[in-house]
Amino acid sequence: MPMISYPDLIIFDCDGVLVDSEVLASRVVSETLGEYGINISAQAVAEKFAGFTDEAIRDHFRLATSVELPEDFAQIVEETTIAYIPDELKTLPFIKETLSSLGYNYCVASNSRTDRLNSALDSTGLMDYFPKERRFSSSMVTHPKPAPDLHLLTCSKMDVSPEQALVIEDTPTGVSAAVGAGISVFGFIGAGHISDPKAQSLKLIEAGAIAVFDDMRQLNNMLRDGSAA
Structure with missing residues (x-):
């Protein structure tokens, strides 16, 4: 069972993690x-x-x-x-409850452009959870995911070293970006577009995720235990 230290920052992807887009x-x-x-x-x-x-x-x-x-x-x-x-557009189930009870600093880093990210957060009632200083999009970097640039920029702006962060991603593209930035990753497989959760789980693990989960209610327990079950 892989062990993780308590992170100083949790970086959420948006599409397929916060919203079912x-x-x-x-x-x-x-x-x-x-x-x-x-x-x-x-x-x-x-x-x-x-x-x-x-x-x-x-x-x-x-x-x-x-x-x-x-x-x-x-x-x-x-x-x-x-x-x-x-x-x-709808949020993923239980994301608001998870964010409200999350005892960690967090932000969003999305491969969407800024306008689309803002529209997604605003339309789903998530904008208050992610004020401007906690929102990072592909518009901010020359090379988006799978390059590590967006995650590295996010850590820099949030004043956290990559080793102190944890990323939540739903695609091998996002996982590879986080791994390239030296950040630990949890894979999420609870979005509506995933037709074969088992196969997707294997893809995320192969890309470098240290754990995979399918229900946002599991996240707090995974972090609290300091382990990836």
Whole structure:
């Protein structure tokens, strides 16, 4: 059973950890790609690209197909997703209760751009939990996850060394970013887009997560015990 020290900072990913957004995001990406003749289901997008930036998805299909996706592909996806957020986006179960009872300093570091992150937090009632000084997005770095830059920036701004932090991530992309930054990671598999929790758990462990859980109510106990069960 891996042991962890009590962290000075918990860094939450947003999509798939705080809010159940990957189903919506994957649907928008699938529909947008379809407009350019690339047919891929929303579930396939979620399984292959959860945790990727929209720019990274655009670049992947530019290389993998003969389709020349537009430079503003990411902006198209961003604006469409933001338009759906107020009516469709929900928090993950028990996240507000968990944050309210969490006896640790915490913040959010998301591969979403700033506007989308702010919209997600505002529409789901999470903005008060994450004031501006506790919000970090891919807009703030040149190289987003899986590069370690966003996590390193977050630790620097929060005045905590990477060794004193703990990250909660739902994708191998996010886990790899945290590991690259020298931060311990818990993997979360409770989001709606995860069709095979066992397989996803193995992917997160292989990427470097020291523990995996599927219910936010477990987090406080895992931290309190100082262990990853």
